[in-house]
Amino acid sequence: MHTATVARTTVLIILALASVPAAAEVFYTVTSAEGRQNWLLGTLHSTDPRVVDVPPVVDQALIDAERIVIELVPDEPALKFLDQAASLPEGACLSDFLPADLATVVHSSLVARGVVPERARRMQPWAAAMTLSQPIAVDAEFMDLVLARRAFQNGAELLALETIQEQIDFFQTLDLAIHVQMLELAVSAPERLEDQHRQMLELYLARDIDGLQQQAIEQLQPLGGAAAERFVRRGIEQRNERMAERALPLLRLGNTLVAVGALHLPGPGGLIERLRAAGFEVEPIY
Numbered sequence: 001m002h003t004a005t006v007a008r009t010t011v012l013i014i015l016a017l018a019s020v021p022a023a024a025e026v027f028y029t030v031t032s033a034e035g036r037q038n039w040l041l042g043t044l045h046s047t048d049p050r051v052v053d054v055p056p057v058v059d060q061a062l063i064d065a066e067r068i069v070i071e072l073v074p075d076e077p078a079l080k081f082l083d084q085a086a087s088l089p090e091g092a093c094l095s096d097f098l099p100a101d102l103a104t105v106v107h108s109s110l111v112a113r114g115v116v117p118e119r120a121r122r123m124q125p126w127a128a129a130m131t132l133s134q135p136i137a138v139d140a141e142f143m144d145l146v147l148a149r150r151a152f153q154n155g156a157e158l159l160a161l162e163t164i165q166e167q168i169d170f171f172q173t174l175d176l177a178i179h180v181q182m183l184e185l186a187v188s189a190p191e192r193l194e195d196q197h198r199q200m201l202e203l204y205l206a207r208d209i210d211g212l213q214q215q216a217i218e219q220l221q222p223l224g225g226a227a228a229e230r231f232v233r234r235g236i237e238q239r240n241e242r243m244a245e246r247a248l249p250l251l252r253l254g255n256t257l258v259a260v261g262a263l264h265l266p267g268p269g270g271l272i273e274r275l276r277a278a279g280f281e282v283e284p285i286y
Contacts, residue, residue: 025209025285026042026262027058027285028283028285030281031281032251037255038256038258038280039257041058041260042265043070043261044261045144046143046201047140047141047142050205052140057286062147062154063154067253068256071261072167073159073160074144085124085164086123087123088122093121094106094107094121097176106183109132109187110132113131125179126171128179132182159250161243161258177227181222181224200215203215207286209262236263237269
């Protein structure tokens with residue numbers, strides 16, 4: 001990194017540290033034992049401009065980074081694979097796996113979300129559950145896509161910590177009963193889901209990753225204790241281990257920005273503590 005770039009980044013970091021409370025952070029410097037600087041950013045799957053329009057200190061790191069590492073690179077092969085995996089085999093229908101009354105409501109809800117009727121009829125239960133559990137899509141890019149585009153624009157290398165198959169495996173290996181529960185919750189009270197999304201957004205904007213973690217745990221409770229525990233263990237804890245293992249060699253190179261869902265940062269098994277245990281100095285910026 002050029003001396004002028006280092007100086008500019010340092011000034012931005014100092015300003016950020018002076019202006020925000022230390023207890024609320026979603027953005028960190030990650031420094032190797034050899035003094036190589038990197039960054040760790042907690043993201044939110046949102047199109048809200050307050051999330052997508054990152055603050056100057058994050059924007060500068062996106063410019064300075066030689067490589068940007070996200071959970072999954074949303075390229076054409078990955079999206080095509082996801083599209084195929086989300087569809088049931090020929091001759092099977094989503095209604096085969098759901099009670100008749102629930103199947104009718106789920107199909108209507110998917111179509112209302114913009115899913116083509118035939119596509120909705122043949123969606124995998126897990127894909128239908130995830131579609132209806134996400135915020136209603138608007139004509140804008142999610143934060144993840146914006147980061148990927150910025151990497152391309154700045155000439156940075158764009159890398160992934162996971163494969164599309166690994167992400168799909170998590171949902172596919174959950175019991176069908178959990179998918180049905182998720183669908184029931186999504187269609188029975190969609191306004192509750194929207195309220196939960198708003199709460200998550202507010203916590204993220206407050207840079208309260210501990211609050212985000214607690215909110216996520218509370219949202220899983222309607223699934224029941226065993227299902228919620230399995231969701232956290234496989235969806236957060238095991239993925240944290242895999243992400244950290246794959247991020248470490250890249251962080252040792254320096255000038256690497258790792259951006260993953262904010263829920264992967266906090267806690268004893270979160271990325272922050274895993275990186276510290278691996279010998280990196282992890283300090284909050286924003």
